[in-house]
Amino acid sequence: MFESAEIGHSIDKATYDAEVPFLREALLDAQNRLREQARFPVLILINGIEGAGKGETIKLLNEWMDPRLIRVDSFDVPSDEELSHPPAWRYWRRMPAKGQTGIFFGNWYSKMLEDRVHGRIRKVDLELAISRAQRLERMLCDEGVLIFKFWFHLSKERMLQRLASLKDDPLHSWRISPLDWQQSKTYDRFVRYGELILRRSSRNFAPWYVIEGADERYRSLIAGRLLLDGLNAALAAQSGPTVAPHTAPVEADMSLNRISLLGSLDLSQKLDKEAYKQQLADEQARLSQLLRDRRLRKRGVLALFEGHDAAGKGSAIRRITGALDPRLYRTVQVAAPSEDERAKPWLWRFWRDVPARGQFTIFDRSWYGRVLVERVEGFCTPDEWLRAYNEINDFEEQLVDAGVVVVKFWLSIDKETQLERFRERENTPHKRFKITEEDWRNREKWDDYSNAVTDMVDRTSTEIAPWTLVEANDKRFARIKVLRTLNDALEAAVAKD
Amino acid sequence: MFESAEIGHSIDKATYDAEVPFLREALLDAQNRLREQARFPVLILINGIEGAGKGETIKLLNEWMDPRLIRVDSFDVPSDEELSHPPAWRYWRRMPAKGQTGIFFGNWYSKMLEDRVHGRIRKVDLELAISRAQRLERMLCDEGVLIFKFWFHLSKERMLQRLASLKDDPLHSWRISPLDWQQSKTYDRFVRYGELILRRSSRNFAPWYVIEGADERYRSLIAGRLLLDGLNAALAAQSGPTVAPHTAPVEADMSLNRISLLGSLDLSQKLDKEAYKQQLADEQARLSQLLRDRRLRKRGVLALFEGHDAAGKGSAIRRITGALDPRLYRTVQVAAPSEDERAKPWLWRFWRDVPARGQFTIFDRSWYGRVLVERVEGFCTPDEWLRAYNEINDFEEQLVDAGVVVVKFWLSIDKETQLERFRERENTPHKRFKITEEDWRNREKWDDYSNAVTDMVDRTSTEIAPWTLVEANDKRFARIKVLRTLNDALEAAVAKD
Structure with missing residues (x-):
């Protein structure tokens, strides 16, 4: 599932600079229509490999869009109050209202994945947690919530490179948390169980989008475009809750994103x-x-x-x-x-x-x-x-x-x-x-x-x-x-x- | 979930004899329209307590309806061929075609329930099996299959009574399989895990119907009516696959089935x-x-x-x-x-x-x-x-x-x-x-x-x-x-x- 996110996508500066102004304007416009129509909330789940640009992308989306209509929540260590309630309570209290956008940076998937990677839960527990997440998302979608699930990805090599380069740069070293380091060792487990999560929970009503995170321009543009196309499709849909919004993003962004998987093959390989x-x-x-x-x-x-x-x-x-x-x-x-x-x-x-x-x-x-x-x-x-x-x-x-x-x-x-x-x-x-x-x-x-x-x-x-x-x-x-x-x-x- | 199936429903002979001819005619008519339209298959899953009339009801449905358009499959001990394929293969090979009806007597639910009751699988395995069944049924419904899930029920007392009365009657003693006897002991486990199955797998697109099985006339009439109403609703629906067919059965049969739960309360109870x-x-x-x-x-x-x-x-x-x-x-x-x-x-x-x-x-x-x-x-x-x-x-x-x-x-x-x-x-x-x-x-x-x-x-x-x-x-x-x-x-x- 990560094949096309490991082939080294990148976008040159000229293309990026030319694209961004249009994208920003279109995103702002979509956001305004979302607010005016107030027909549904938008929920964006951010997951993936450490160092693949999750935080940076969220920061950028906040810059590009109207931050008054977006709320970012980092679900890290739960508060006392959160601990004293059922686990889902912390997510429910931050649920965006119709017309608004919530970004969940750290969410039910990161929790279950980290628990499994660190061996705190068994594989069956992970599978049950995925089922529970599916029931929650099915219900949210039935209630009209438009859900985007982004997985920012890095190949193992790039992950290690990235860690190495960050280490050498004292200005950036604060980024390397102990968790990062663990991940460079436990990358394989992270990706293996991550794939299980994606396989099971990428449903037509709330699919995952895997984005290669190595190139900042590429990942920013793709995330923005996927969001824009999904929003526009949902805003254009006549009816209320529907799976249709997510048809568009799958077909979108061919130009930037998609063709390159087959294009990346070396077809000149021969055998005498x-x-x-x-x-x-x-x-x-x-x-x-x-x-x-x-x-x-x-x-x-x-x-x-x-x-x-x-x-x-x-x-x-x-x-x-x-x-x-x-x-x-x-x-x-x-x-x-x-x-x-x-x-x-x-x-x-x-x-x-x-x-x-x-x-x-x-x-x-x-x-x-x-x-x-x-x-x-x-x-x-x-x-x-x-x-x-x-x-x-x-x-x-x-x-x-x-x-x-x-x-x-x-x-x-x-x-x-x-x-x-x-x-x-x-x-x-x-x-x-x-x-x-x-x-x-x-x-x-x-x-x-x-x-x-x-x-x-x-x-x-x-x-x-x-x-x-x-x-x-x-x-x-x-x-x-x-x-x-x-x-x-x-x-x-x-x-x- | 079994409350209203333990209050001793019964239907007198006169009512039954008056109802049955209309029901049979209506079922035959629905079956014919099903065959003519050939828009969707019908799948009936039969589960529940041993001795609650599962087999008898299937026999009766076959008498009432056109048996050429119904196929009954008992999934008991799997054949060598079935054992050599993935578990679901035996069900897929018997999948009814559009316009036809398949009755699965013994199915994925009976398998997982018996495995759990006999301690062959853990509770988490049961939960995972339920999730798998949900994915299968969701897909079948998306493909247009109209699924009925019947749970024939007996209270523990009636179950025990029934076993006792059968034992005394040599003509009927063949009915008591070793499994029956086990169930009279393991009734509590059967009902506890059965309830978990019903709770998790009774979805709007394929709900469970619990039918009290003690009275033959009652259970026959109810099963027939639920089937008829569900069929008619699906046949009347304009569109193809939809969850709507199952709206009707829930609301149907009030007259015979439903009111009695509140009616069964002894409201004369007082305290001085x-x-x-x-x-x-x-x-x-x-x-x-x-x-x-x-x-x-x-x-x-x-x-x-x-x-x-x-x-x-x-x-x-x-x-x-x-x-x-x-x-x-x-x-x-x-x-x-x-x-x-x-x-x-x-x-x-x-x-x-x-x-x-x-x-x-x-x-x-x-x-x-x-x-x-x-x-x-x-x-x-x-x-x-x-x-x-x-x-x-x-x-x-x-x-x-x-x-x-x-x-x-x-x-x-x-x-x-x-x-x-x-x-x-x-x-x-x-x-x-x-x-x-x-x-x-x-x-x-x-x-x-x-x-x-x-x-x-x-x-x-x-x-x-x-x-x-x-x-x-x-x-x-x-x-x-x-x-x-x-x-x-x-x-x-x-x-x-």
């Missing part, structure tokens, strides 16, 4: 023929052996493939199956749902094909169609694809809990490579069937698909079922990366048992 | 003046002593009063406060919310007045206004009062978790007594201010209020914060019952610490 042959033989042998391992019989294995049209999904799958006894695997081709399938809840047809213990199932396209083609082509409503992220995470969590090894591949090519391959298909008689009008039409929506892929990875690449982005301009490189990733995952699962 | 004086002095002394107990300083105490107009709330409260140092308590009068209060989520104003540790707060009317006056007078939408039951249960759970002793009183009088008291107020100069036009208007909606009270008790009388229904035709009797109940609750809390 000799190396490929050798590695293919090695990895295929390894796969065959792993799948026969007795320890895997207690587990199912599920590999799924998504990717750009003509990215080479089929041929990558054939390099997997080519090495295997047909009784060892099953391939599921996923196309548009049939009438019978549409008569059931949408995940039904995928549940049907879930591998049993000891089975290996390969999905050529998958349930991710919901948040890719169905989203982009409008085959489902925004509400449907927005909630699909959770539904998918819940689904995959059930698979993993039952011992299934889940491996997910996105095969990525650039636009030029796709064009070449389309042309080649058209010019090669035995490949002509593989290229249709639809492929050309999809191509026109390249950017929409790229955005959908970024959202998909941001929201469904989890610790238990991560996405592997495969640089597939070079087919040989892609096939080996797929096989190796699969083998590594199987090996890790076998080693765990 | 001498006994009253003595007991009042005793209980007031006891209260004063309990409130000074050091062990209570760690706890807050919250007593709330609801009741019919002129039932004597005020005078009952004065019998509590009369014995106390004013520093020992605080009274909160709840009226219509102010403009400032309406600018926050509705529970906000009650959170504000929650007692801190060591404090005793008395609410004269309370948050239950949401599901009483606001519901009956239309001051909030059905969606709002339907979800309020959960919001209230979540709220009170937080109070109890924080150590607050929560005591809830409904003061009940009959219509004639109210009339007498209204007239008396009108005729007594110093009481005239207590009677308004509004009181007379409310009186016209007597039955609506009675229904709302029954729903309220059914849905919010929980193990941790039970309702006490106070027979208040005789004011002396009522005052003593209130004081004694409060003292007993405080004593129990003190004893626990």
